[in-house]
Amino acid sequence: MPVYYCTADEVRAAEAATGDLLTGGTLMVRAAHGVAQAVLTELRGTGGCYGRSVGLVIGAGNNGGDALYAGAELGRHGVAVTAVLLVPDQTHEGGLAALRRAGGRIVASLPAGLDAVVDGVVGIGGRGPLRPAAAAVFAALDPDTTVVAVDLPSGVDADTGVIHNPAVRADITVTFGVLRRAHLLAAEQCGRVTVIDIGLGAAGDGSVAALTDADVAAAWPVPGPHDDKYTQGVVGIVAGSQQYPGAAVLCTGGAVAATSGMTRFIGGAAPQVVAHRPEVVAVERFDDAGRVQAWVVGPGLGVDERAEAMVERVLAADVPVLVDADGLTVLARRPDLRSGRTAPTLLTPHAGEFARLAGAPVGPDRLTATRELAARLGATVLLKGRITLVADPDGQVYGNDAGSSWAATAGAGDVLSGIAGALLAAGRSPLVAGAAAARVHARAARAASRGVPIGASDLLGAVPTALRDLLVDEQGATGVQRT
Ligand SMILES: NC(=O)C1=CN([C@@H]2O[C@H](COP(=O)(O)OP(=O)(O)OC[C@H]3O[C@@H](n4cnc5c(N)ncnc54)[C@H](O)[C@@H]3O)[C@@H](O)[C@H]2O)[C@@H](O)CC1
Numbered sequence: 001m002p003v004y005y006c007t008a009d010e011v012r013a014a015e016a017a018t019g020d021l022l023t024g025g026t027l028m029v030r031a032a033h034g035v036a037q038a039v040l041t042e043l044r045g046t047g048g049c050y051g052r053s054v055g056l057v058i059g060a061g062n063n064g065g066d067a068l069y070a071g072a073e074l075g076r077h078g079v080a081v082t083a084v085l086l087v088p089d090q091t092h093e094g095g096l097a098a099l100r101r102a103g104g105r106i107v108a109s110l111p112a113g114l115d116a117v118v119d120g121v122v123g124i125g126g127r128g129p130l131r132p133a134a135a136a137v138f139a140a141l142d143p144d145t146t147v148v149a150v151d152l153p154s155g156v157d158a159d160t161g162v163i164h165n166p167a168v169r170a171d172i173t174v175t176f177g178v179l180r181r182a183h184l185l186a187a188e189q190c191g192r193v194t195v196i197d198i199g200l201g202a203a204g205d206g207s208v209a210a211l212t213d214a215d216v217a218a219a220w221p222v223p224g225p226h227d228d229k230y231t232q233g234v235v236g237i238v239a240g241s242q243q244y245p246g247a248a249v250l251c252t253g254g255a256v257a258a259t260s261g262m263t264r265f266i267g268g269a270a271p272q273v274v275a276h277r278p279e280v281v282a283v284e285r286f287d288d289a290g291r292v293q294a295w296v297v298g299p300g301l302g303v304d305e306r307a308e309a310m311v312e313r314v315l316a317a318d319v320p321v322l323v324d325a326d327g328l329t330v331l332a333r334r335p336d337l338r339s340g341r342t343a344p345t346l347l348t349p350h351a352g353e354f355a356r357l358a359g360a361p362v363g364p365d366r367l368t369a370t371r372e373l374a375a376r377l378g379a380t381v382l383l384k385g386r387i388t389l390v391a392d393p394d395g396q397v398y399g400n401d402a403g404s405s406w407a408a409t410a411g412a413g414d415v416l417s418g419i420a421g422a423l424l425a426a427g428r429s430p431l432v433a434g435a436a437a438a439r440v441h442a443r444a445a446r447a448a449s450r451g452v453p454i455g456a457s458d459l460l461g462a463v464p465t466a467l468r469d470l471l472v473d474e475q476g477a478t479g480v481q482r483t
């Protein structure tokens with residue numbers, strides 16, 4: 001099952017549906033307990049709770065209420081708790097009284113040397129950046145202080161994930177019942193995200209989601225007993241050139257590594273492609289290519305007339321087509337090449353190519369921008385980045401947090417388009433092909449890098465490792481054991 005990411009309104013609706021649990025304050029008690037437990041776990045992992053010191057930064061709403069009740073619980077565990085009230089006359093009364101009863105102190109500014117700070121400034125009710133008073137409290141912290149955000153790091157927009165300036169950067173974020181969109185879209189600002197069960201029912205429409213490893217494993221083409229090289233899908237790659245063969249080698253390499261279907265190649269770099277991957281059926285002229293179930297066009301193709309003719313020819317085919325890199329630049333210049341297509345199209349721009357296609361920069365709200373471009377072009381759009389977003393024209397989005405940025409290296413995109421193209425040829429939808437490819441690509445980058453810089457060919461070399469971890473681990477769990 002994909003993981004869903006909800007809007008603030010969807011969260012409020014789910015809370016309201018609990019009736020008495022919301023109005024009677026039970027939800028807040030449960031939420032606060034979850035925050036306290038997260039802080040206590042952190043303290044226990046670094047030497048214990050008793051005598052440790054935690055600061056609270058408290059805003060005007062219920063987010064501050066959560067933090068105050070959590071502070072009270074910490075006080076009962078022997079933690080010295082101090083709290084700064086940003087809007088004293090609008091502080092959550094019950095929470096404040098509970099903190100005072102537990103021995104917590106209200107201070108004008110947080111003391112030095114805190115073990116952790118709880119961000120209870122704003123949650124899903126927050127708008128815009130941290131106000132100056134809150135910003136000053138966080139700016140004064142020792143940079144090593146562990147920051148635990150209640151629900152969301154304050155200053156991050158719950159629905160768009162836009163990270164305003166200034167905003168809190170959290171090491172840990174504790175949220176309640178369901179994930180908020182910001183936990184995907186601003187993952188790097190949230191740190192480790194923990195979801196506390198507070199008794200909410202189903203929430204949201206699932207239109208922003210992420211595939212899990214199990215989803216990707218279930219979607220990955222695994223040959224059955226009656227499959228052959230053709231039935232698993234033949235992908236055709238149109239990429240590179242004699243002068244720039246690298247993109248062709250990386251893209252076909254991605255396709256070969258992704259599935260055991262067949263890979264065809266068309267282009268001037270056919271000799272270099274075959275030198276790297278003798279199993280690829282490579283020709284130089286389009287008329288010599290056989291049948292395929294999906295095309296990938298664009299990496300390293302150039303943007304001249306010859307390239308334009310190739311893009312035109314591929315888009316005229318009645319099979320799924322992935323357009324990447326130079327292919328997107330051609331398409332931005334010649335949008336008419338797409339008209340008349342009925343088979344699915346997957347466009348995989350980075351931010352610069354996106355701006356060319358859309359006629360404007362992506363901007364800070366990447367979710368809305370990606371959805372709008374997909375709807376406008378009637379194509380699936382995969383916007384690359386640390387958080388990859390794949391949007392269908394109907395608004396369904398799958399996101400993937402790469403978890404590291406080591407894949408931000410020349411040629412890595414060529415590998416991604418090869419992987420996704422092979423999945424298209426195997427019959428996966430552009431949405432699933434794009435999201436599953438992004439997840440495996442990110443895993444391969446992490447496996448290849450393990451903390452040091454890599455080149456795209458290192459990433460490509462780690463695709464089997466990434467797939468083995470995913471497919472063997474996930475499928476081994478359900479496989480038949482014979483003893
Ligand atoms: N309603 C409930 O019973 C529950 C609420 N929960 C918590 O309550 C939060 C939502 O509470 P609220 O709706 O009161 O909203 P918030 O507490 O998120 O913030 C609302 C207040 O902050 C002010 N504000 C908005 N943006 C600001 C900014 N940038 N800087 C400073 N102040 C700003 C608003 O004027 C308003 O007074 C959730 O995020 C969650 O932490 C949880 O306790 C679960 C149950």
Ligand SMILES: [K+]
Binds near residue numbers: 152
């Ligand atoms: K917060």
